[in-house]
Amino acid sequence: MGQAGITSTELNGFIGGHQTVGDHHSGGSGSDKPLLIGIVVILVAYAVASMAGFTVSPKAAADSHAAADSHAAAEAHHDAAHGAEGHDEHADPHAADAHGGHGSHPLPHIWAVAPFVMLLGAIAVLPLLKFTEHWWESNTNRFIVAAGLAVVTLIYYMTVYEGASLSAAWHRIDHAILGEYIPFIVLLFSLYVISGGIRISGDLKAHSTTNAVFMLVGGLLASFIGTTGAAMLLIRPLLETNKERRYRQHTVVFFIFVVCNCGGCLLPIGDPPLFLGYLQGVSFLWTMTALWKPWLLTNALLLVLYVLVDKFYYYPKEGAEDVLRDEVRTTPLQIRGLWPNALLLLGVIFSVALLDPTKPLPGIGWYPFVYLREIVQLALVGLSLWLGSKQVREANSFNYHAIVEVAALFVGIFICMQPALEILNEKGPSLGIDTPMKFYWITGGLSAVLDNAPTYLVFFKTAFPNMDAATLNAAIENTSGVPYVNLVAISLGSVFMGAMTYIGNGPNFMVRAIAEESGVKMPSFFGYIMFFSIPVLLPILAIVSLVFLL
Template sequence: MLNNFILLAQAQQALPMFLIIPFLLLIGMIAAGPIFFGHFWEHNYKTVAVVLGLTVLAYYLFVLGDVHMPVHTLAEYFTFAVLLSSLYIAAGGIYLNVNANATPAMNVALVAVGAILANFIGTTGASLLLIRPFIRLNIHRIKPYQIVFFIFIVSNAGGLLTPLGDPPLFIGFIKGVPFFWTLQHLISPWFLSIALLCLMFFLVDRRNKITGYTPRPEVVAKINEKTEFHFSGRRNLFWLAIIIGAVFLDPNVIEGLPHIYYDGTKISFLREIIQLSAAFMCYRYSSKTALAGNQFSFHPILEVVFLFFGIFFTMMPALQISAQIASAPAYAQYITPNFLYWTTGSLSAFLDNAPTYANFLSLAMAKFDMSQGNVEHVRQFALGTSAFGRETLIQLEAVSLASVLFGAFTYIGNGPNFMVKAIAESAGIKMPSFFGYVIRYSIPFLLPVLILVWFFVVHLRLF
């Protein structure tokens, strides 16, 4: 995983602010490209992302002489890309079809099941397994807002209960946070956020009237007769379990696993080899019927892999600069649960939420002279058993809630978001632009939930 950003930032001289220009440029092109120069962007987004990422990488290597940050970022990106690609391929060979009337209640039930499932197979696994059935169920009334609420609930907020649910929580687990800590301390905000988002989804979906579509009488009769589930590609469930199980094969947690040792960190490669091998077996022996039913292609995953290559490397300066600013002694008095919630959340929305979690966990612990490199320190920090009492526990709750929930605020806050968007667009759904997503959906629907979670859970401590 990404190493301690704050220690890295403090070890380096102050970074020039112009280094964040490539990141801002890439985000701006992701937002504006499909709208203002769609043809160019469609054919050149890979080149743009790679060139911008390599530009920042070259500056670190040849101007700053910093090898540490690029190596840790490359390791994190490789783990991210392998897991996402493996899950995408495995889910592509699993065909699930729901024969039912696509009522608002049915849609809410499906995303609620996805929210629960996300805690067992991750938000990425649940998203990739359910997004295609969700689209097929609503194919005669599909609208962009339905995909957006799917992203809110299944791809992000749902995975709040276990370290398997979302990458930030898994980082906390491998650093020493007990496995069941999230279930014990975050279940109330999980219920609150899922219930509010499902209620909003239900109320908005009730207004979705079918226009210009008249299903055949026999189709209507079959749908109204009973709800049925059609499933094929069962063999892929075995490989899916292998891919998810391999997530635990981290050499920093399990002694004796083969690894590459660099800069005090054990970098995994066995886990990635297992996941890629399982993905190959999935694709090689997948049901052709399931692949055809899912209209499987590699275009969506390639888009995510290339764009996030640029995002991971161009965001290195942004992460380090934010760490330098936040870790200054003058700001120590402001490191409160409220500060951590809103700062971690704001950065998680526009940077990848996993390294942001690691960044602010380290910052919160540093206030109490504790180190996230010490497993016992992290355990005491999470349980509130250190000399500082429950204050540390509350700070970890704030960081955990913000990194997961705010990950839904933009397409790039969490890996599954962009994947779901790409799959929806490949199915012919016209998804909102980057800023359209934020302005039309995140601000009016997600932000009130984030404010309520902050007010009742972090500020008032009612749950």
């Protein structure tokens, strides 16, 4: 994957811009205008839709309907007392949905998973083949493959599926794209663009401990501004510090392990799976109190191992001239672009924490409109592009290549993985997953190849079926109880093992793309797994399981 395959036409198709990735956001003051105009159009359209009542939260609508039903029932009771006939026209129309609408569906055939397997195979194999490696560098071609296989999956739901219909296919689009993909990609896009306006510059001596400190800071930030925000903030200064070194690949991979994944488990805003747990009723600070010890051990082991490997294996292999340049060409760290972007990042965090359309605002009782969270995030992106320094973005070599790559591939992943998730959701309780170890390894193994957020949710519901928030929190407060340890296992598996592959978590792809644009030859899909994930990360995750889950 390199920068070479992107063209201005491709970028136009994805973000409405008119510059190429090759010019690194150097298109002048007008280069962001198409994107800004697009954001304004979306904001205006959303305002119109809201005024027309199209964005009312389903939960708010249901509560309002329930109140109306209660009033109607009271009237019916009053009329009945006076000999009136029943008021059947006030029966709850949502009751049918609760029992027969989208409540249950025929199980997809196992062969319906084939497009998803083919998409994973394309991501893994096409960059390795001589006659497809350059073709695959184009995000347009990635999108063609991903979207094409997604269409195959939807055709299955319209033709071969037991309950085949246009409605069945639309239900999967509604769930995968409208319900999951849009919030996922808008959040990543917001963190990517806003953090791209902050520049931490400088060229320190690229010693093992220096790089480890970058990762340590990123691992701490990941839980508080999200793994995407922390990764986008620190990957560029890390690459700049190491630009004189010849051996950099392993440093980027360890950065992915720590900053893009394992550092993000202390708060629900750190990683999407934990945020889903919060929405299911897990208290906001449970992750901090329950997971800080595994967080500390995992990241400490990774950082110590990195220092040892880099100091005693890679650094001695550096050429004398490269080491001399690294020692001499140093500049102190400087931070630019904090205004307004630091404040805007906080805005993104608060939007995630507060603007959930299924939960009322604390102390107000008002349910946010559907997609209000995403609209706020896009507005914050617009403010970042409008008020932020264009010179800072140019110094960062900022462009949209990495986020477009994630968007192009994950639109297919989210649809193609629906049959696999439906099979897991149906068969999960009967698979005999009943111990913390099983929850940890199965949740983690699937999170490496499926999106870790829905995978977390499947096994969360397997471990805690039909529990309300009060019952759930009572069950997981007992640190020696089985529910507590099971939730620890599900949380750690989904977050930590998202680092096992490039597709396990969105920031993994973005960091890989930025590193390759900077001249770092990153390992292939299989190379990443065979030379780093299995021999380096997997033993550490096994140690964590033995310490905390037995």
